[in-house]
Structure formats: C-alpha cells, structure tokens
Amino acid sequence: MTPSPLLAAPPSALVARLAPLHAAMTHWRHALHAHPELAHQEHATAALVARVLGEAGLAVTQGVGGTGVVATVHGREAGGASLGLRADMDALAVREAASRPHASCQPGVMHACGHDGHVAMLLGAACHLARTRAFAGTVQCVFQPAEEGAGGADAMIADGLFERFPMERVFSLHTWPDLPAGAFAVHDGPVMAACDAFTVTIQGRGAHAAQPQRAVDPVLVAGHLITATQSLISRGTDPFESAVVSITRVEAGQAFNVIPDTARLEGSMRCLSEGARERLRRDLARLVEQGAAAFGATASVSFRSVARVTANTPAEAALAARVAGEVVGPAQVARTLAPSMTAEDFGSFLAHRPGAYVWLGQGAGEDPPALHQPTFDFNDAVLGLGAAWWVGLVEAALPEGKG
Ligand SMILES: [Zn+2]
Ligand SMILES: [Zn+2]
Known part of the structure; x- marks a missing residue:
C-alpha cells in the first residue's frame, strides 16, 4: 500500500522529541514484519524486544505468561504511582499478498494486524523514557503474547503480572x-466487543436418505437453528444495544444418500456489555436445546471466552485524549466514534485496572487495506505519533514535582 501523508500539521514538541528514534523504530518494525510469529510462539520477537530494552539499560523480565516481556522504567523522582503500557506481539495465520522489502519470510504467517508497529512504538517510547526519565514513579512496559484470540493477556495476568509488576492504571x-494517519480516537466506555466462540452439537438419528421417516435429521435441525439464532439479536436484544451472532462453520454428513447422526455448528457472539453477554449465552443455550427437542433431536452448546468487553474508564479516557491532542492537535482526536464489534484481549487488563485503549489512525488513500487482510501493512509514518503519545502519557500521568 502507499502510505498516506500525515494530516498537514507541524510536528508537535512531543513528536519532535521522538524524531531521533524514527529510523530505529522503522528498522525494528520491518524486522518484526519480516519475521512474524504466531500466538505463544513469539520467541524471536521477545528476544528482539528484550535485547533493545536491555541495551537501553532497563530491567527486563522475560517469560511472563509464556513469551511475554516486561521492562520497568523508574522516573527521576521516586513516587508511589505506577503505569502499565501494553503492546501486543503476535502475528496472524495469513499469507502476505504483497511484495515489499520487509515482506514476511514465514509462509502463511503475517503481521496483518499492525502488532509489529505496536511493538516498535512502545520500544521507541521505552528507549526515550529510559534516557529522560522525566516523570515521578514507575512505568511497566508490557509486551504481550497471543492477543489474537489465544489468551495472552490472561496468561500474563495468571502469571502474576499485576503482583510482580505493580501498575495502578493501564493503557494500550x-x-x-x-482513521486518517495523524488522527486518534478515544472512546468513553466500550471500545471493542466481548467475544465468545461457541460450538453447537446436534444429535439426531441417521438413516437412508430415501427413508427420512426412520431418521431424526440433524441437518434439518441445524438449518432451523441457524435461522433461529438471528432472533436472539432481532427480537431478543434492545434495538439500542449492539450485538452480533454469526454462524461461521457448518459440519455434517459424508454422503449424498445418507442422513447423518450428528451435525455441528460453530460461530461467535459479540456484544458491548457483560450483562448482554450473560443473556446471549443463556438464550442461545435455551434456543439450541429446546429448538432441537422440538424436532426430536438433542443438542447442546459449549462456549469459549475469547475476550471480555474492552471498556475505557472515564478519567483515563480523558487523560489519553488530552495527550493525543497534545500530539496531533485536539481537532484530530475523535471522541464520539462508534465502538467496533471486533474483540481485543486488553479487556482483561481493564477488568483489573482502570485505563484506556485508543485507536491511532493510519489510513492510506480512499480504500485502505483492512486489518487481518493479506495486503495490510503498518504505516511507518505514524510510528513517531504513537511513541510520542506513550511518552506524553507517562509524563502527564506521573508528573514530577508533586511529591
Ligand atoms: Zn487482530
Ligand atoms: Zn490487533
């Protein structure tokens, strides 16, 4: 893709301070893009992160929640306050469909969600903070594995992240x-949806395809359940609430002339509150069990929690937006965008600590490649903006001279 120019604006003082690190951030970003690693396998990525942070003179802990890395930065002034800054490290099982000098060397694996850029920006900020330390208190730079639906946040938390590396507030x-390159978006409340994966197993009775009277046809039951699940949204959900149920996989039978015994459906449910999540789970289970029973079959549903709701807390959202305004100008900070129904496991961090998760625009042209697409690439032009936001956030949240 052709990176779009940044929105026309002179660089802020914060961005100018990070400018000397732009070449290094671009170099790290390209190295990470060329060598992507799937969830829980981010060994080379973690090694690069640990090497850069170690060379910056920071105390680095590896192996947190698997391949996670945490680096601690102490401010010039001691202080009780602490902040967690989080970047995600994993790539996706996507085959890159673009020839670029830093294209993936790993067939079928690609940084199609920009996590290469996230790591590079936080590394740049950490290197700057390690040198300037113009804050009071402690900053934990958290490099998280396995964000893409594979439980990396929960793995780090289960490994004692918050106890071993104290942080009162968390940001990502x-x-x-x-969004255009050079813009930020900060939400009050939900940013990304809760997501549950589910599997429906239907047990019927097989028979010859010509003798349906001897069968309890699980394929017919599956068809009715696929249609009926949409009523959970259209009839069961407040029209002013957002929720999605998608059936994405259907599996049954092996031959054109045999009614099978069983059928399986898989899909995902997304919504913007834990209350809606509980209700959708309960109602889907009831619909599956009783819907199948109406045809003489039995069915059950099992759920796998993929992500909690990612919801910003008001004070931290306001702080994040104020700092974004200092980086790109307040007019470039969107405060009223609708949330996305995609999921993000930073919601697990926000379930434990107040904080905020912001979007950094990187759009390129009329129809920029979307996240998770084989032509996606992080826009290097915004590396300095993200790093400047991190540094500004630390200095605003942990100001000197207050003790
Ligand atoms: Zn993603
Ligand atoms: Zn992502």
Whole structure:
C-alpha cells in the first residue's frame, strides 16, 4: 500500500522529541514484519524486544505468561504511582499478498494486524523514557503474547503480572486503518466487543436418505437453528444495544444418500456489555436445546471466552485524549466514534485496572487495506505519533514535582 501523508500539521514538541528514534523504530518494525510469529510462539520477537530494552539499560523480565516481556522504567523522582503500557506481539495465520522489502519470510504467517508497529512504538517510547526519565514513579512496559484470540493477556495476568509488576492504571493503543494517519480516537466506555466462540452439537438419528421417516435429521435441525439464532439479536436484544451472532462453520454428513447422526455448528457472539453477554449465552443455550427437542433431536452448546468487553474508564479516557491532542492537535482526536464489534484481549487488563485503549489512525488513500487482510501493512509514518503519545502519557500521568 502507499502510505498516506500525515494530516498537514507541524510536528508537535512531543513528536519532535521522538524524531531521533524514527529510523530505529522503522528498522525494528520491518524486522518484526519480516519475521512474524504466531500466538505463544513469539520467541524471536521477545528476544528482539528484550535485547533493545536491555541495551537501553532497563530491567527486563522475560517469560511472563509464556513469551511475554516486561521492562520497568523508574522516573527521576521516586513516587508511589505506577503505569502499565501494553503492546501486543503476535502475528496472524495469513499469507502476505504483497511484495515489499520487509515482506514476511514465514509462509502463511503475517503481521496483518499492525502488532509489529505496536511493538516498535512502545520500544521507541521505552528507549526515550529510559534516557529522560522525566516523570515521578514507575512505568511497566508490557509486551504481550497471543492477543489474537489465544489468551495472552490472561496468561500474563495468571502469571502474576499485576503482583510482580505493580501498575495502578493501564493503557494500550491499536492502529486503525479507517482513521486518517495523524488522527486518534478515544472512546468513553466500550471500545471493542466481548467475544465468545461457541460450538453447537446436534444429535439426531441417521438413516437412508430415501427413508427420512426412520431418521431424526440433524441437518434439518441445524438449518432451523441457524435461522433461529438471528432472533436472539432481532427480537431478543434492545434495538439500542449492539450485538452480533454469526454462524461461521457448518459440519455434517459424508454422503449424498445418507442422513447423518450428528451435525455441528460453530460461530461467535459479540456484544458491548457483560450483562448482554450473560443473556446471549443463556438464550442461545435455551434456543439450541429446546429448538432441537422440538424436532426430536438433542443438542447442546459449549462456549469459549475469547475476550471480555474492552471498556475505557472515564478519567483515563480523558487523560489519553488530552495527550493525543497534545500530539496531533485536539481537532484530530475523535471522541464520539462508534465502538467496533471486533474483540481485543486488553479487556482483561481493564477488568483489573482502570485505563484506556485508543485507536491511532493510519489510513492510506480512499480504500485502505483492512486489518487481518493479506495486503495490510503498518504505516511507518505514524510510528513517531504513537511513541510520542506513550511518552506524553507517562509524563502527564506521573508528573514530577508533586511529591
Ligand atoms: Zn487482530
Ligand atoms: Zn490487533
């Protein structure tokens, strides 16, 4: 893709301070893009992160929640306050469909969600903070594995992240191709949806395809359940609430002339509150069990929690937006965008600590490649903006001279 120019604006003082690190951030970003690693396998990525942070003179802990890395930065002034800054490290099982000098060397694996850029920006900020330390208190730079639906946040938390590396507030950012490069978006409340994966197993009775009277046809039951699940949204959900149920996989039978015994459906449910999540789970289970029973079959549903709701807390959202305004100008900070129904496991961090998760625009042209697409690439032009936001956030949240 052709990176779009940044929105025309002179660089802020914060961005200018990070300018000397732009070449290094671009170099790290390209190295990470060329060598992507799937969830829980981010060994080379973690090694690069640990090497850069170690060379910056920071105390680095590896192996947190698997391949996670945490680096601690102490401010010039001691202080009780602490902040967690989080970047995600994993790539996706996507085959890159673009020839670029830093294209993936790993067939079928690609940084199609911009996590290469997230790591590079937080590394740049950490290196700057390690040198300037113009804050009071402690900053934990958290490099998280396995964000893409594989439980990396929960793995780090289960490994004692918050106890071993105290942090009172937590922040993260994600690149957002639908926003222009040089813009931020900060939400009050939900940013990304809760997501549950589910599997429906239908047990019927097989028979010859010509003798349906001897069968309890699980394929017919599956068809009715696929249609009926949409009533959970259209009839069961407040029209002013957002929720999605998608059936994405259907599996049954092996031959054109045999009614099978069983059928399986898989899909995902997304919504913007834990209350709606509980209700959708309960109602889907009831619909599956009783819907199948109406045809003489039995069915059950099992759920796998993929992500909690990612919801910003008001004070931290306001702080994040104020700092974004200092980086790109307040007019470039969107405060009223609708949330996305995609999921993000930073919601697990926000379930434990107040904080905010912001979007950093990187759009390129009329129709920029979307996240998770084989032509996606992080826009290097915004590396300095993200790093400047991190540094500004630390200095605003942990100001000197207050003790
Ligand atoms: Zn993603
Ligand atoms: Zn992502």
